[in-house]
Amino acid sequence: MTKYVYDFAEGSKELKDLLGGKGGNLAEMANLGLPVPPGFTVTTDACRAYLRGGDEPFGLADEIGLHLERLERQAGRRLGDPADPLLVSVRSGAKFSMPGMMETILNVGLSDATVAGLAAQTGGDDRFAWDSYRRLIQMFGRTVCGVPGEAFEQALDDAKRAAGTTDDLGLDAAALRGLVTRYREIFREHTGRDFPQDAREQLDQSIRAVFNSWNGERAVLYRRQEHIPADLGTAVNIVAMVFGNLGPDSGTGVAFTRDPATGAPGVYGDYLANAQGEDVVAGIRNTVPLQQLAADDKRAYDELMVIMAKLEAHYRDLCDIEFTIERGKLWMLQTRVGKRTAAAAFVIAAQLVDEGVIDLDEALHRVTGAQLAQLMFPAFDLTQAPERLARGIAASPGAAVGAVVFDAKRAAARAARGERVILVRRETNPDDLPGMIAAQGILTSRGGKTSHAAVVARGMGKTCVCGADRIEVHDGHFTVDGRTVAEGDVVSIDGSTGTVYLGAVPVQESPVVRYFEGTLSPDADPLVAAVDRILAHADKVRRLGVRANADTEDDAARARRFGAQGIGLCRTEHMFLGERRPLVERLILAGTDDERDKALADLLPLQRADFERLFEAMNGLPVTIRLIDPPLHEFLPPLDELAVRVALEESRGEPDGHDRALLDAVQRMHEENPMLGLRGVRLGLVVPGLFAMQIRAVAEATIACRERGITVRPEIMVPLVGAVQELEAVREEALRLLGSLGVQARVGTMIEVPRAALTAGEIARAADFFSFGTNDLTQMGWGFSRDDVEGAFFTRYLELGIFGVSPFESIDRDGVGRLVRIAVDEGRRARPDLHIGVCGEHGGDPASIHFFHDAGLDYVSCSPFRVPVARLEAGRCSVVATGSDSR
Ligand code: PEP
Ligand code: MG
Secondary structure, eight states, rough: OOOEEEGGOOOOOGGGGHHHHHHHHHHHHHTTTOOOEEEEEOOHHHHHHHHSHHHTTHHHHHHHHHHHHHHHHHHOOOEEEEEEEEEEEEEEESSSTTTTTTTTEEEEOOOOHHHEEEETTTTTTTHHHHHHHHHHEEEEEEEHHHOOHHHHHHHHHHHHHHOOOOGGGGGGHHHHHHHHHHHHHHHHHHSOOOOOHHHHHHHHHHHHHHHHHTSSSHHHHHHHTTOOOTTTEEEEEEOOOSSSSSSTTOEEEEEEEEOTTTTOEEEEEEEEOOOOOOHHHHHHHHEETHHHHHHHHHHHHHHHHHHHHHHHHHSSOOOEEEEETTEEEEEEEEEOOOOOOHHHHHHHHHHHTTTTSHHHHHHHHHOOOHHHHHTTOEOOOOOOOOOEEEEEEEEEEOOEEEEESSHHHHHHHHHHHOOEEEEEEESSOOOGGGHHHHHSEEEEESSOOTHHHHHHHHHOOOOOEEEEEEEEEEEEEEEEEEEEEEETTTTEETTTEEEEEEEEOOOOOOOOHHHHTTTSSSSGGGHHHHHHHHHHHHHHHHOOOEEEOOOOOHHHHHHHHOOOSSEEEEEEEGGSSSSGGGHHHHHHOOOSHHHHHHHHHHHHHHHHOOOOOOOHHHHSEEEEOOOSSOOOOGOOOHHHHHHHHHHHHHTTOOOOOHHHHHHHHHHHOOOOOGGGSSSSHHHHHHHHTHHHHHHHHHHHHHHHHHHHHHEEEEEEEEEESSSHHHHHHHHHHHHHHHHHOOOEEEEEEEOHHHHHHTTTHHHHOOSSSSEEEHHHHHHHHTTOOOOOHHHHHHHHHHTTTTTTTTTTSOOTTHHHHHHHHHHHHHHHHHHHEEEEOOOOOGGOHHHHHHHOOOOOHHEEOOGGHHHHHHHHHHHHHHHTTTTOOOO
């Protein structure tokens, strides 16, 4: 029979698929001998079975009963015992952390019969007992039974008004007792039944509510955003309650073994005396630095420091923890390998190498290309001394500028209209998630680095300033030091310093980019030193080469500074734009072979000069020149515009022969589906001399550069090939021409038409190399128009889960990826030395890079800015199997 329940003594962090992160880590701590309250975990298997069948799986109730008995023995108390009741918390805990996205019910076990027993346990603290009871009815009512939270809030406000207080603490035991009566009425009004007095029934219903919260709106949205699979389910942790709100010798806190924002060594945390954990996480009250605890309760502080050192040594990584002190006794309520900013990830990984805790392979495994990309974001340029409005806590780095919006729904709506917004809230809660996703940045007036806003923003890589407590947030405006900022006014928030500025502050390059550009030494900054070191290791271990897509010498030079090992795609069509348009028009309008040859001859020196500049910038490295791809009419004015111009000219009696000829050409060449029309190799075969002119320009540029001592490694690439015959025709002409000029170059093809992938064995015989054009391969593989579909219906497709991420962003492994694998296998079988790369957008996407590594490609080619990310990810591909971190 499936085992659905594990005591902490039976679990471990290795079982996190089954016990969730929280349950696995609680078990790990208990087994390390740390002070964890007794408890057990109901597995994700049980959740999945429940969600599939709509009922508890067979045997679960009995198993819970057995583990509950054990828990009661360990705690020395029984659930529902009026004299000395055991209270438990019921918390969700999925494999991947989903902070605040699912449900928690505290104080389960309280009832009319046990409330006095709780008071007795706490030395006659009636007020505390009734406050705990009203909290249970409120949490249980809202979470388990769907009673609207406002009904309870309203009753609480009424009670405070009647007692003449604005603070919860102003309510005495009698008032709270009255409030419990009112809460129970509210419960009955909304559910048609009484609040359950049976403790076991409370427990069972709470467990079911946590199971159900896996499919709650917030959780679904968060999973989609974070690409967490929808079918994992959550575990449920049932733990004996400990209380941080039993007076000044009690409290609760959150701490990190190193600073999660910068990676600086040393314990970092927030503490709140006489409070429950939820108060810290929700940012409801402003916390004090953890060091304050050393003054308040030295013994507990010292014990905590020993435990944190032990945890970091055990997990070999930064850990975060939640703890509670109940009347001087320290309890550990949670730990995990802590979330951190991108900068902290690099700095900590390098520190741990220095400390001898991990090796460089593991350091590389622990950072990601997405984090490196984030570090390349710009920061504010403060030379213009922008007006500082407020200062908060630097919760998640970056520089965000936008119009302030005070409501998550309005923020999402304005962002959907293309506006940049900053979501401003007193504090955020999980209902704000859509607005947080849509906003450029998040600003709150309350809460610390561990508040909901901070944790969620860091997870999303979004700029966040929180706890800017001089700001008073109202609906529609905020005030700060006598100044009012209304909805729609622009502010700039700096998530690295916590500063809030009025107006739009200009932004400047990141230090990491300055380092890549060669204007900042790696010794200048610990972050840059860490990036330099880990990237050097990535370069050492990676098998995949990294090239860049670049069409100009500036892009090429930057790509080289960023570590590119060549150019994998030069789109030559840019050389047909701008002031060269008239020449291209002449080519298109040419009525005779002579006119066409003349136009091509005029284009030749321009192309030759372009290639010379590119070859010079890439001296010694390979440069792949792709012959022209788009249809020629793309270089002519749009049909409507031209038609209107000609009609006006003719109606005025001033006909312009050139415009008329252009219009005739545009009409003649008009295509319903230009993406599937006369482009790429088809154009080269139909317009005599066009490809030949480009190939000649490559050859002449090569000769000219070599004469200047430059080492040129040219490669000629044919676009949009679908049949080997197309490639053979171009290849023959190319080799003849190159041979006649005494230049050697590799001639290869893009694989971007599905037919090319499926006949790759034949095509390889005429190709020195393949480069996957995954933009077109995705377009033609899915039948999705590249330029239209993302705006038209991808949002809906993402909502429906048809795919988790746009296939234009990250390679569709099962479909388009299959075409890639077929082409690699069949191509290499026909020609073992075939050199294979990719130059579609996917070449710079971390997840896709791992796919290309697995598929056996030789290199990826991406935009210059993504080259460092690709180098890092390519390195990670080589060490991923040996990495052994604990996440
Ligand atoms: C591609 O199709 O992936 C490609 C690189 O070519 P382009 O984007 O220029 O069509
Ligand atoms: Mg293409």
